[in-house]
Amino acid sequence: MAACPDQEARLDSHAAGALDASETAPLLRHLESCAGCREAFAASVEILSLMTLPAPTTAEKLAQEAVPERALDTWKRERTSQALRRRTVGSLVAAAAAVAVMVLVPGLPRPLAPSxxxxxxxxxxxxxxxxxxxxxxxxxxxxxxxxxESGGELEDEEALDDVAGWDEEDPLGEML
Missing domain, CATH: 1.20.5 (Single alpha-helices involved in coiled-coils or other helix-helix interfaces)
Incomplete structure (x- = not known):
């Protein structure tokens, strides 16, 4: 007997354990009533049981356990190299900006060539x-x-007399 054409895909999925719970209940009810689908389901289970992988060896288990650590190390290396590239590019941009300012802005001192x-x-x-x-x-x-006139004598002797008569407490006298 052959399986129902509309159920074949669901039978294979259920045999592989990949069928949703909401689809499993109607399929199980169908299997109770359809002998052809039961035979097809049994054949799928038998074929899939032949294709199971052997248990992993110790080396394979260690390699699988080391995957997260290696992935983390790789991620750290990439982040470090990205940061180094960013710093290098930033330094180059800053140096280029400084050179551009020195070249484009007139009047700034030029350290390499005297003006x-x-x-x-x-x-x-x-x-x-x-x-x-x-x-x-x-x-x-x-x-x-x-x-x-440099080296000349004062012509106004009266001005000197006025200065000599200033009071010590009020040096400007009555001039103000």
Missing amino acids: TPPEPKDAPVVEELAVEARTLADFEAWAGLEPL
Whole structure:
């Protein structure tokens, strides 16, 4: 006798232990009433029992137990290499940004190439005197004063007398 065509797939699944509980109850009721399906189910169980794997050896058991540990080690190595790559890329991006800022922003000091040629040693002293003279002239022009003469004597002796007469407690006197 042959099995019912609509039940063949369920019979094989049930023999393999892969059938849902909700489908098992109706199949068992059908097996009670159908002799062809019972024979097909018995044949499937017999064939599947011949295909069972032997028990794993000790080496296979150890290998299976080591799988989680090896997987964890592999995962850690990958994470470490990813972090190293991220740090390396981040460092390279930071260095590129620093170079870009130095190249693109004018007025920043350039550590590798001096912007002006070195001056002789006496030049700073001469330059400082020229700056002082210009500053003094600019101040005199701003204040509306006549230029001071260097080494000259004071012409207003009365001004010195006024200063000598200032009171110690009120050095500005009545000027204010």
